[in-house]
Amino acid sequence: MTTAIDYEYWTTDAHTGETIPQSSSPARIADMVALADIEPGMRVLEIGTGTGYTAAVLAEKVGASGYVVSVDVDQELVTRAADLHKKSGNTHVEIHHADGTTGRENGAPYDRIIGWTTPHVLPEPWVRQSAHRAVIVTPVKIADIANAHAVIRCRIEHGKPAEASAQPGSFIEMTPEPVTDFGQPLRYVDSIVTTEAGERAWISISGHSVPPEQADAITRQLAAAEPQPEWIDPACWREFTAYMLGTLSDGTPISASTGTGQGFGFTTSDSAVLVLRDGSVAACGTAAALATLRGIRDAWERAGQPGYDAATVAFTAADDGWRPSLRY
Ligand SMILES: C[S@@+](CC[C@H](N)C(=O)[O-])C[C@H]1O[C@@H](n2cnc3c(N)ncnc32)[C@H](O)[C@@H]1O
Structure with a gap:
C-alpha cells in the first residue's frame, strides 16, 4: 500500500x-x-x-x-x-x-x-x-x-x-504509564542476573510461580550453556517457536535472554531449553527437555514446517478479556 x-x-x-x-x-x-x-x-x-x-x-x-x-x-x-x-x-x-x-x-x-x-x-x-x-x-x-x-x-x-x-509481529507492551526504555521487557520477568561476562540475562517462566532462587539458577545455567548450533534455520525461528509454544504439552513455556541472545523454550522439572534467534539451542539440566524439543522439531518438519498462517487462533475467556493461543 x-x-x-x-x-x-x-x-x-x-x-x-x-x-x-x-x-x-x-x-x-x-x-x-x-x-x-x-x-x-x-x-x-x-x-x-x-x-x-x-x-x-x-x-x-x-x-x-x-x-x-x-x-x-x-x-x-x-x-x-x-x-x-x-x-x-x-x-x-x-x-x-x-x-x-x-x-x-x-x-x-x-x-x-x-x-x-x-x-x-x-x-x-x-x-x-x-x-x-x-x-x-x-x-x-x-x-x-x-x-x-x-x-x-x-x-x-x-x-x-x-x-x-x-x-508474526511484536510491538511494545501496553503499560499504564509511558515508558522510555524499549530495550528490555518490563513485565513477566521472573529473574534478572548479571552473567560472568557482565551481560544482563533474564527469564520469564509461564505461570510466574517458580521461586526466585530457582529462576535465578535456570537463568544462570542457560546463560552459561554453550549453545548447540543449527537446531533450526534462523529464517524459520519465529514460525518454529510459535509452533513449539502452541503444541507444547510436556513442559512450562519460557522466554529468556542469555545476555547475548534471546529466545523461547521450556522447562521441565530437571531441565530447560532455549531456542535462540540464530537457530541454536541453549540447554541445561538433564537431557529431558532436549528430547522433547527434538520430538517437537520432528513433528514440525513432518507437518511441512507450518507457519503462523497454518495456526488456528483459539480464544479463552479471561477476567479482563479474551486470551488467544495458537493451535496447530
Ligand atoms: C509503536 S508506538 C505507536 C506508533 C504510532 N502508531 C505511530 O504512528 O507513531 C506504541 C504506542 O503505544 C503507546 N501505549 C503504550 N501503552 C499504552 C496504553 N496502555 N494505552 C495507550 N497507549 C499506550 C505508547 O505510548 C506508544 O506511543
Missing part, C-alpha cells in the same frame, strides 16, 4: 531532528492497515497514537465521512500529535490521553479497532465497543511470557472474537 502521508513530517522530533522512538516502520504500518480493510465512512479506534502518523493514515482511509479516535498513555505524544493533526486540518481525528486497555466508550461502536501496543489479552472493552462484524487488528500475547507476541486479526460476532488469524 502506498500512502500520500509524509512519514518524516509526523515522526521527526521538531526539537532534536531525530525520529521519535515510538515510530513503527512505514512498511509494518502499511501491512497492519491493509489487514484491517478500512473503508471510507468507517469509525476507527486506534490504540497507541505515538507520533500521530498512523492516525493520519487511518484518517485518509476513512475519509471525511469517517472518524478516527486515537488514545495514548503518553501525554506529551498526545499533545504533539493533536497539534499536528490540527495543523493538517484533520477535523475527523480526535486524540485522547488515556490507558487504551479500556478502549474509548465515547465514540463506540467502532467498525475497526487497530492496536500498535501489546495487551496481555484481547481487552474486553475493545470487544464490547466493537460494532457487529467489526474487525480488530492488534498485537497481543500468545503466552503469558515476555515477548511472546503475535499480530491477530479477528472479526467480532455476537460480542465475541471469531474468524481469527495470526501473523
Whole structure:
C-alpha cells in the first residue's frame, strides 16, 4: 500500500531532528492497515497514537465521512500529535490521553479497532465497543511470557472474537504509564542476573510461580550453556517457536535472554531449553527437555514446517478479556 502521508513530517522530533522512538516502520504500518480493510465512512479506534502518523493514515482511509479516535498513555505524544493533526486540518481525528486497555466508550461502536501496543489479552472493552462484524487488528500475547507476541486479526460476532488469524509481529507492551526504555521487557520477568561476562540475562517462566532462587539458577545455567548450533534455520525461528509454544504439552513455556541472545523454550522439572534467534539451542539440566524439543522439531518438519498462517487462533475467556493461543 502506498500512502500520500509524509512519514518524516509526523515522526521527526521538531526539537532534536531525530525520529521519535515510538515510530513503527512505514512498511509494518502499511501491512497492519491493509489487514484491517478500512473503508471510507468507517469509525476507527486506534490504540497507541505515538507520533500521530498512523492516525493520519487511518484518517485518509476513512475519509471525511469517517472518524478516527486515537488514545495514548503518553501525554506529551498526545499533545504533539493533536497539534499536528490540527495543523493538517484533520477535523475527523480526535486524540485522547488515556490507558487504551479500556478502549474509548465515547465514540463506540467502532467498525475497526487497530492496536500498535501489546495487551496481555484481547481487552474486553475493545470487544464490547466493537460494532457487529467489526474487525480488530492488534498485537497481543500468545503466552503469558515476555515477548511472546503475535499480530491477530479477528472479526467480532455476537460480542465475541471469531474468524481469527495470526501473523508474526511484536510491538511494545501496553503499560499504564509511558515508558522510555524499549530495550528490555518490563513485565513477566521472573529473574534478572548479571552473567560472568557482565551481560544482563533474564527469564520469564509461564505461570510466574517458580521461586526466585530457582529462576535465578535456570537463568544462570542457560546463560552459561554453550549453545548447540543449527537446531533450526534462523529464517524459520519465529514460525518454529510459535509452533513449539502452541503444541507444547510436556513442559512450562519460557522466554529468556542469555545476555547475548534471546529466545523461547521450556522447562521441565530437571531441565530447560532455549531456542535462540540464530537457530541454536541453549540447554541445561538433564537431557529431558532436549528430547522433547527434538520430538517437537520432528513433528514440525513432518507437518511441512507450518507457519503462523497454518495456526488456528483459539480464544479463552479471561477476567479482563479474551486470551488467544495458537493451535496447530
Ligand atoms: C509503536 S508506538 C505507536 C506508533 C504510532 N502508531 C505511530 O504512528 O507513531 C506504541 C504506542 O503505544 C503507546 N501505549 C503504550 N501503552 C499504552 C496504553 N496502555 N494505552 C495507550 N497507549 C499506550 C505508547 O505510548 C506508544 O506511543
